[in-house]
Amino acid sequence: MPIHLSTAQPDFAERFAALLSMKREDAADVNDAVASIIADVRGRGDAALVELTGRFDRLALTAETLAFSKDEIAAQTAKVSAEDRAALAMAASRIRAYHARQMPDDLSWTDPEGATLGWRWTPVSAAGLYVPGGQASYPSSVLMNAIPARVAGVERLVICVPTPDGVVNPLVLLAAELAGVDEVYRIGGAQAIAAMAYGTRTIRPVDKITGPGNAYVAAAKRQVFGRVGIDMIAGPSEVLIIAQGEQNPEWLALDLLAQAEHDADAQSILITPDETLARAVVAEVERILPALPRAEVAGASWRDYGTVIVTRDLDEAAALSDRLAPEHLELCVDDPEALAEKTRHAGAIFLGGWTPEAVGDYVSGPNHVLPTARSARFSSGLSVMDFLKRSTIARLSPEALAAIGPAAVRLAESEGLSAHGRSVSARLAVLNGGQG
Ligand SMILES: NC(=O)c1ccc[n+]([C@@H]2O[C@H](COP(=O)([O-])OP(=O)(O)OC[C@H]3O[C@@H](n4cnc5c(N)ncnc54)[C@H](O)[C@@H]3O)[C@@H](O)[C@H]2O)c1
Ligand SMILES: N[C@H](CO)Cc1c[nH]c[nH+]1
Ligand SMILES: [Zn+2]
Structure with a gap:
């Protein structure tokens, strides 16, 4: 049974606080396991990657087979049907069109004192793109990572993707080819993040690591931050649906289950002022769930983290949603634009009953790599900006100085830094006719 809350409950504030502080992914044991995996990869490099891939993905590799060879990629991609190719190409072109609009401009101006100022954007040189693969495979995440990186102009693109038991989805490799990825390694989890951050004999380090993953991947990204840049914490998936009015309970149930089926640690939340609708959606979830191929995963997520909150009105629903800062926010109400105006913290917002979150996972265009675990309070979904850095520029004329x-x-x-002061005053002295 999911968690049931109502804002009319006398102890609602405490129950909601407990929901907010619920830990799904940064438990101490995950952090400790990840720290020792990172130390192992730093110490033993390829040998650690081979051993850890054997342990976690049941795949026997050697340093020579960490990367997919050109021949393997060609053999795998040849298996992809024309229909799947067309779907992938359509997704790629919509994602590219959306992200091309994000490319920022350089700027330069001269102020009244004669200082020419501005900034200039340049891409990182090498990006490591994590593509999850433990419980499901994600060709869509290849496109969502690699396309913005290419739009930004990154020179070297590296993918790490686990292939449990050696099984690879050919669409993952085709997506990598379509997006112009340079190297693909069949490793996953914290060991893959460590390899991209610190490098091994086979894998050269990168400057920035992006992409989603499970609790181990999210913890590893946190731990290597500083050595490399990271995009954000894109951990186990989440959806929060605010619903009211004439809604189809089956559609809403499927939207909740679509995120629950990603991971037992995923979280699906329904908030509605309509208790009858809440009951109908829960009944639909329970009807549909047992027949899903991933019933075990989705069932665990719904049982442990699924939540239904009945509010007094939509304003209260919007305020609670903001405090949860969900990865995905679906607004299935009569006037979704008006309700969207009342929310600030969400990775991606889906307006109206005809915009299922799942379409955003694949083909609408915006990125599906999004902040989770309430980090949408302070971070945004993956974009071209994540692969760019900004250098400021200044040039002073003698008059400006x-x-x-x-x-x-x-x-x-006033700061007691005399060399700083003299570096300026020596020039001013020359301008004033002195010796400097
Ligand atoms: N937020 C987003 O933008 C977004 C997008 C897509 C997917 N996701 C999430 O990505 C996740 C994908 O997870 P996944 O498991 O399918 O694949 P994954 O690739 O993230 O994780 C698989 C790896 O986890 C490691 N691992 C598993 N159990 C471990 C253990 N006990 N100790 C140490 N390492 C261990 C292994 O190395 C394995 O290779 C899901 O949680 C999904 O919800 C999030
Ligand atoms: N919903 C995921 C982000 O949380 C992205 C995804 C990829 N494939 C299916 N779904
Ligand atoms: Zn999804």
Whole structure:
């Protein structure tokens, strides 16, 4: 049974606080296991990758077979049907079109003092793209990672994807080819993140690691941050649906189950002022769930983390949603635009009953790599910006230095940094006819 809450309950505040602090992915044991995997990969490199892949993915590799060879990629991609190829190509072109609009412009201007100022964007040199593969395979995540990186102009794109028992989805390799990925390694989990961050004899390190994954991947990204950049914490999937009015309970149930089937740690939440609709959706979930091929995973997620909250009205629903800051927010109400205006914290927002979150997972265009575990309060979904950095630019004319330099000298003196002050005053002295 999912968690049932109502804002009319006298102890609602405490129950909601417990929901907010529910830990799905950063348990101490996951962090400890990840720390020792990272230390092992740093210490033993390829040998650790081979051993850990044997242990976690039941796949015997050697340093030579960590990467997919060109021949293996060609043999796998040849198996893809024309229909699947067309679907992947359509997804790629919509994702590319959406992300091309994100490319920011450089800027330069000269201010009244004569200082020419601005900034310039440049891509990171090498990006490591994590593509999950433990319980399901994600060709769509290849496109969502690699296309923005290519749009940004990243030179070297590396993918790590686990292939449990050696089984690879040919669409993963075809998506990598379509998106122009340079290297694909069949490793996953914390060991893959460590290899991309620190490098091994076979895998050169990257500058930035992006992509979703389970609790181990999310913890590893947290732990290597600083050595490399990361996009965000994109852990076990989440959906929060706010519903009211004439809604189809079966559709809503399927939307909840679509995220629950990703992972036993996924979370699906329904918030509605309509108790009858809440009961109908729960009944539909329970009707549909047992026949799903991934009933075990979806059932565990729904049982442990599934939540239904009955509110007094939609305003209350929007306020609770903001506090949960979900990865995906579906607004299945009569006026979704108006309700969207009342929410601020969500990775991706889906407006109206005809916009199932699942379409956003594949083909609508926006990225599906999104912040989870309430991190949408302070971070955004993956974008072209994640693969770019900004350098500021300044050029001063002698007149500009004469105008603003004296203030710099005073501030340097107040900080007790005399070389700073003299580096400016030596030039000012020349401008004032002195020796410098
Ligand atoms: N937030 C997002 O944007 C987004 C997008 C897509 C998928 N997802 C999430 O990505 C996740 C994919 O998870 P997955 O498991 O299918 O694949 P995964 O590739 O993330 O994880 C598989 C790896 O986890 C490691 N692992 C598993 N059990 C371990 C253990 N006991 N100790 C150490 N390492 C262990 C193994 O190395 C294995 O290779 C799901 O949670 C899904 O919801 C999130
Ligand atoms: N819903 C996932 C993000 O949480 C993305 C995805 C990929 N394939 C299916 N779904
Ligand atoms: Zn999904």
